[in-house]
Structure formats: C-alpha cells, structure tokens
Amino acid sequence: MPTYTITELSREFDITARAIRFYEDQGLLSPSREGAGGRNRVYTPRDRTRLKLTLRGKRLGLSLSEIKSLVDMYESPKDTSAQMNRFLGVLAQHRETLEQQREDIEMSLSEITAHEDECRRLLAAIANGKGEPAAAD
Template identity: 80%
Template sequence: MATYTITELAREFDITPRAIRFYEDQGLLSPTREGPGGRNRVYTTRERTHLKLTLRGKRLGLSLSDIKSLVDMYRSPKDTEVQLQSFLVVLARHRAALEQQREDIEIMLAEISAHEEKSRSLLEQLDHAEK
C-alpha cells in the first residue's frame, strides 16, 4: 500500500504542512504515527483521498463541517441512499447560498454602475463649466 509523508502531500497539493495538520486537528485526516514518539505522520492512499476531498470542498466554498460530513461519508460504505441524500442536502444548501451571493453581487454591480454614470456626468458638467 502506498504511503505519503506530510511533506509529499503538501508539495503535491501545493499547501503547507501546517494546513494539513489543521485538517487533522479538525478530524478530516487521521494519519498513523511512526518513528520515535510517533512524531512522523504517515498518510495512506485513503488519507490522501480525504485531503483531496477536503481541498475540493474548500474550493467549492463548503464549510469545514460540511466537508467533514462528506469525508465521513467517504469513510463508510459507498453510495448508500442515506449518504447520497445527505450529500444532496449539503449541495442544495450551498447552491442556495451561492445563488443569494450572486444576486447580492448583481445588485451591488448595478449600484456601482449607477454611481459611475453619475460621477462621469458630474465630471462632464464640471469640464463644460470650466470652458
């Protein structure tokens, strides 16, 4: 079975070892320990996959608790109905939040456009007044 060090995973995923230790503290990763006093973390292929899922969830903007739920689903037997239903709930909740953010961004962009237009108009009035 392939194993990885924290340095190898950090390099592969372009993150810091500190980030990996943080995910371990959050219960997202559970490496085995080797060496004197168990100081060396050893990650299995499964732990590598958990890290990959964690980083993917983070890129999607999921919360750490949602990511943990997904990783925990991965730890139990795959593709059960309960897991899939839970995953759909997480995705629906995240979709709703993103759609709300998009709506808020569109409103803010429209306000910025209105302010830009008004500012340009005022600049033109000032320019004409000076001539």
C-alpha cells in the same frame, strides 16, 4: 501499501504542511506516527483520498463540518442512496447561499454603476466649464 509524508502531500496538492496539520486537527485526517516520540506523520492512501476530497469540498465552498460529514459517510457501511441524498441536500443548501450572494452582488454592481454614471456626469459638467456642479443627493 504506499505511504506519504506531509511534505509529499503538501507538494502534490500545493498546500502548506500547516494546512494539512489543521485538517488533521479537525478530524479529517488521521495519520499514524513514527520515529522518535512519534514526530513523523505517516499518511495512508485513505488519508490522501480524504485530503483530496477535503480540498475538492473547499473549492465547492463547503464548510469543514459539511466536508467532514460527507467524507465520513464513505467510511461507514455503503448506502450510496443515503450518501447521494445527503450530498444533494448539502449542494442544494450551498446553491441557495450562492444564488443569494449573486443577487446581492448584482445589486451592489448596479449601485456602483449608478455612482459611476453620476461621477462621469459631474466630471463632464466641470469639463464643459459649468463650474462646480451642486452635490447630488
């Protein structure tokens, strides 16, 4: 069975060794230890897969606890129905959060547009020689 060093995984997934150690601290990875005093981490294909799934979950915007919960399900006896229902629940919750954020962003962008329009109007008034316009409310 192939094994991987922390350097190999960090290069493959373009992340720092520190990030991999952090995921280990969070219980997402559990490499074995070799060498003097167990200083060298040895990662199995299972660890590599868990790291890949962790990074995919991060790209989806899931929290580490959500990722751990989902990844751990694949270690338990296979009940794909329960796993898929749990994953759908997490995705639905995440979708709701993102849709609220999108609504908030659209509102902020609308306010920015209104401020930009007002600034342009005031600048045009100054350029047309009308002097300093009164401050807008």
